[in-house]
Amino acid sequence: MRLHVGCAMWSLKSWQGRFLPHPRPSHERLRSYAGWCDAVEGNTTFYATPARDTVAGWAEQTDPAFRFVVKLPRVVTHERRLTGAEEELRAFLHAIEPLGPRAHALWIQLPGSFGPDDIPVLAGFLRRLPASHRYAVEVRHRAFFAEPRTTGHLEEALAAVDAEWIPFDTTAFFRSPPTSDAERDAWSKKPRMPLRTVALTDRPIVRYLGRDATDRTVEGWRPWVGIVADWLREGRSPTVFIHTPDNADAPALARRFHDEVRARVPELAALPRPTPVEPLTLF
Structure with a gap:
């Protein structure tokens, strides 16, 4: 029985001297954070795919049971809207491979403009993803929450690949x-x-x-x-x-x-x- 808890980041200036030792090099702060929490949101990967060596450093600083929920790059989710971004997706998957079991779920955060008519696009995208990862989707179009029929259609698309729906x-x-x-x-x-x-x-x-x-x-x-x-x-x-x-x-x-x-x-x-x-x- 495990409940994992964490934050939106593993380093913050106001944490130094409270939760993180100070001074401490930036590439060692995750190790200190992992003494407080056993999960973290991978928000930085939304803005740029990290170097594979950088990700290997994240793995080295954490226990295999630590959970990263890693966000797909915005070029995939927001700019290409899950279509025609195969090269960028491959580069991302290659970069995060060193996390191994620590990659608890790959987080697909979709823009507010991604609505009910886009469910087939999401369903096709999820079916093409490698089965070696778990996936979790965050939607921000109100219809997914307010319209029972639309809620059901999204749940069906997620259930088909055992993907989770992340509420914020x-x-x-x-x-x-x-x-x-x-x-x-x-x-x-x-x-x-x-x-x-x-x-x-x-x-x-x-x-x-x-x-x-x-x-x-x-x-x-x-x-x-x-x-x-x-x-x-x-x-x-x-x-x-x-x-x-x-x-x-x-x-x-x-x-x-x-x-x-x-x-x-x-x-x-x-x-x-x-x-x-x-x-x-x-x-």
């Missing part, structure tokens, strides 16, 4: 107006989709966005604690990513979420205790 829960974030610069920035950028809590596979993935205030973040994730606990009792192995607008406390919050689920499911193993970090000093 921003409902708690948008419950009240922003109160900080980070929240105001996220307010203008994050999607406002209806809440979805259905798992299609035995490895559901959830992205949750809270607020900069810890109490409001925790209040907003309460329903997910029960949902994830139920998934574990059903034999599923979920991965949950905790976001806040500034992400300043995200590693600690991810561990807190894991602790809250474990309080409901005592047989869930605790996360390893992270190595203490010396605080930053002026000298």
Whole structure:
């Protein structure tokens, strides 16, 4: 029984001296992050396919059970819209190969303009992907959530290849107006989709966005604690990513979420205790 938790990144300036040792070379920070969380979103691969040697370094810094949910490049998903990007896809798959079992799922995040009429394109794309990977799709067109017939068609396309549907829960974030610069920035950028809590596979993935205030973040994730606990009792192995607008406390919050689920499911193993970090000093 495993619940993996993580953040949107493995390094942030505000984490240095708190969650990550300082100073520490950038190519070693993932190792420190992996002492706090056992999963991470691979958002950087959306903007550029990394060098294979770089990915090999990621694998060297993490345990084989660590989970990367790695986003396909935007040239594949947003610019070519899953059509005619075979060369770019091959280069991406070659680059991430060193992750081995750590590549928990390849994340296909689609633009808001990718709607119900595009489901056949997605279905064909998924069928052509190599069976050696698991796949998870994030959609941002409201019809997929609001129209039951459209929801069903998308679920059928995903189920045909055992792919998961990733919900990005921003409902708690948008419950009240922003109160900080980070929240105001996220307010203008994050999607406002209806809440979805259905798992299609035995490895559901959830992205949750809270607020900069810890109490409001925790209040907003309460329903997910029960949902994830139920998934574990059903034999599923979920991965949950905790976001806040500034992400300043995200590693600690991810561990807190894991602790809250474990309080409901005592047989869930605790996360390893992270190595203490010396605080930053002026000298």
